[in-house]
Amino acid sequence: MKNKIRWGIIGTGWIADKMAEALTVVEDATLAAVASRAKGKSEEFARRHGVAASYGSYEEVAVDPDIDVIYIATPHPYHCANTLMCLRNGKAVLCEKPFAMNEREVLQMISTAREHGVFLMEAFWTRFLPSMDKVLELVASGVLGEVRHIKSDFGAVTGFDPNHRAFNKSLGGGSLLDIGIYPVFLTLLLWGEPDQISAVPHIGSTGVDESLALTFKYGDGRIATLFSSFTVNSTVESHICGTKGRLKLNRWWHCPVPLELTKGEEQPETIQFDYVGNGYNYEAEEVVRCLRSGRKESDILPLDFSLRLIRLLDRIRKEMGLVYDADGRG
Ligand SMILES: NC(=O)c1ccc[n+]([C@@H]2O[C@H](COP(=O)([O-])OP(=O)(O)OC[C@H]3O[C@@H](n4cnc5c(N)ncnc54)[C@H](OP(=O)(O)O)[C@@H]3O)[C@@H](O)[C@H]2O)c1
Structure with a gap:
């Protein structure tokens, strides 16, 4: 063998x-x-x-x-x-x-x-979950009509500790890079780079964004509203809303969870998956395959996507004026 x-x-x-x-x-x-x-x-x-x-x-x-x-x-x-x-x-x-x-x-x-x-x-393990392929398939199928709005949040109460990597600026603290990256990832995956960004952070005592509200606007009027926080127990759901229907990525949407599809005014339909393992195995399987x-590099998560993602995160940080030590090193 x-x-x-x-x-x-x-x-x-x-x-x-x-x-x-x-x-x-x-x-x-x-x-x-x-x-x-x-x-x-x-x-x-x-x-x-x-x-x-x-x-x-x-x-x-x-x-x-x-x-x-x-x-x-x-x-x-x-x-x-x-x-x-x-x-x-x-x-x-x-x-x-x-x-x-x-x-x-x-x-x-x-x-x-x-x-x-x-x-x-x-x-970026979420990209490799079977649910994410289903999201892309459903959006492409037109069942939601024209997708005009994305609402995605990730807020989880993290006990304040100035030394913990979530809050410690020298360890890259802040909600955007840790958990806000998920809503940003989803929007980039579905829609690409926005034309306009607004970023409203709450900067805590350690100098990092403990909460962050983001709006992405696209030239044709599509809008995404995104939120991340270490101090709020938010829904941790994503909603992809179109002219004909809505797709909900259930609570802890970045993990292996079911989806919920609502067509017009019909009752929501739950889409289940036969997930295996704790979910991190899917990205590892992709590495092994490659x-x-x-x-x-992976065709599913190419290096160019990661580059576009970090550029978007840099753009958001610029908007909120958050600078790390690494930004000064050349
Ligand atoms: N994909 C996901 O779902 C997910 C979830 C959580 C975290 N993450 C990412 O994974 C990374 C680690 O997160 P984590 O939650 O595992 O963090 P963690 O529990 O704090 O562990 C980080 C590890 O890094 C090592 N390390 C090296 N230099 C360090 C330093 N100066 N301070 C503290 N630890 C240091 C330590 O291992 P040794 O002491 O053994 O060297 C430590 O155990 C982050 O970048 C985070 O964004 C991803």
């Missing part, structure tokens, strides 16, 4: 645990190594998930000849440097969202991947 694609993980936090769990249901993948800044943490993670190798530095996994692909699960300001280190060592990379802090960093990641001829993808077929 051929060897499975061998994964390494950098970082041992919340999302790293989810990916370790997800990889257990990806047939052609095995989690072979984990790296932490602290050896004790990687050993503990390795014990928890049955991983063979545990390293006390990120460099060690990047140079491990037995690893094919590395998943980057560190806070946003480290994504670029961690990714570059892996790419330069010939490792394929799946890097968490936001891909990096700004366009400059993303361009550097893309050019390094191309220069070294290695695979690179943003870990590696097996020698691709350097």
Whole structure:
């Protein structure tokens, strides 16, 4: 039997645990190594998930000849440097969202991947959920009529801690880059770049957007209203509204959940999916598929989409005057 694609993980936090769990249901993948800044943490993670190798530095996994692909699960300001280190060592990379802090960093990641001829993808897991393909299919089918409005929010109360990456500016804190990125992603996927943006943030005591209201306007009158927050328990739904009907992505819409289609004044119809795993397995499967077929990027989530997404996030941050340390580095 051929060897499975061998994964390494950098970082041992919340999302790293989810990916370790997800990889257990990806047939052609095995989690072979984990790296932490602290050896004790990687050993503990390795014990928890049955991983063979545990390293006390990120460099060690990047140079491990037995690893094919590395998943980057560190806070946003480290994504670029961690990714570059892996790419330069010939490792394929799946890097968490936001891909990096700004366009400059993303361009550097893309050019390094191309220069070294290695695979690179943003870990935008929602794009790979079966529900997202259904959304695209239903919108294209015309069942909603002309889609004129998108309403999407992601507000989840996160206990205030100035040192936590959600609030700490030096760790890339702020709702836009952490969770507001989902409504922005959905709108970009369906409609592309807006002609006008308005951004109304509430900047908290640590200098980052704790809440953010966004309006995107398109030349032909389409409007998206988007919201993100660490201080509000909002609906976490998305509504795609057309001239003939509405499609609702149910609560925790960025996760594997059902859709609800309403045609005109009819009763809503629920669309269920036979989801497998915790949902992070779908993006991992795409990476495996790409590696097996020698691709350097995904057709489903191409690097150009990630570049357009970070440009849009930069544009929104400019609108609200939010600057991070990474923006000053050149
Ligand atoms: N796709 C999703 O659904 C999803 C969900 C949550 C988060 N994320 C993304 O994943 C990334 C990590 O989020 P998380 O919630 O897993 O964060 P987390 O629980 O704080 O874990 C981050 C890990 O990064 C490492 N790290 C490196 N430098 C660090 C520093 N200066 N401060 C703190 N940790 C540092 C740490 O691992 P070691 O100590 O072992 O080195 C830490 O455990 C973020 O970019 C976030 O946007 C994505």
